[in-house]
Amino acid sequence: MSEPKYLTGDIAAINEFIDRFDVCKKIVFVTNNSTKSRDQYLQKFTKLGIPSNTEEIFGSAYSSAIYISRILKLQPPKNKVFVIGEAGIENELRSEGIPFIGGTDPAFRRDFTPEDWQGIADGSHLDPDVAAVLVGLDFHINYLKLAHAHQYLRRGALFLATNVDSTFPMNHNFFPGAGSMSAPLAFMIGQQPLALGKPSQAMLDAVEGKFQLDRARTCMVGDRLNTDIKFGIEGRLGGTLAVLTGVNKKEDWEKADAVAVPAYYADKLSDLLAAKQ
């Protein structure tokens, strides 16, 4: 395997990279963060002065909603999704016409009561129409939600996750990620969820379907080896660029058991601005 090429400060290498991937031609934003929907991301990008449109934004909440509506095609009445997650998932499920419960509903953001043991155990607190449990990053995770999700899974619901990132990078540090929300359930039932964000190739197929990507001239840019870089490598994209502003560092791909090795790396994405001014 060839050594990743370091782009920071190397104008010739940056120019070559830009030509190879037509960098300024088309940008698609692919995020595993399910707490926001595409519309909410568009608002965020607009605030930051980044030109974009909803069509160019692919989030794991959207990818999950598409999978449920277009692949699973759950049939009513048993077509509801029990959500562990934030408004981003709810908005995307709504836009695909998928009924759901849980999520940000205040009825699930409370302490567990003695009645909950009985109601969950005998099913009287459960919705018989739940066919899938979808787990994403949830800033209000609690015992009540986990107990409901667990019981739906025990009763045969499909186990889905928007993504399984172990951690969530924030404020130059790490916090519990979406994968740490589904991990207790995976432990309870002894089965891993089907994860629909990066590195799932279903997500890349959806992006390709929409933009007729030329994979050989497409480069995946990201900070995490087991999601972003793996996504690009398994998708046989022309390149992968690791930026050192997030989760992984050079020593992570230099390990013998590295999960993925990028083709390029840079200290930060804006280092590419040094070229072709």
Ligand SMILES: O=C(O)[C@H](O)[C@H](O)COP(=O)(O)O
């Ligand atoms: O836990 C999570 O959901 C992830 O850490 C997260 O939000 C990753 O988002 P990305 O880096 O793909 O934008």
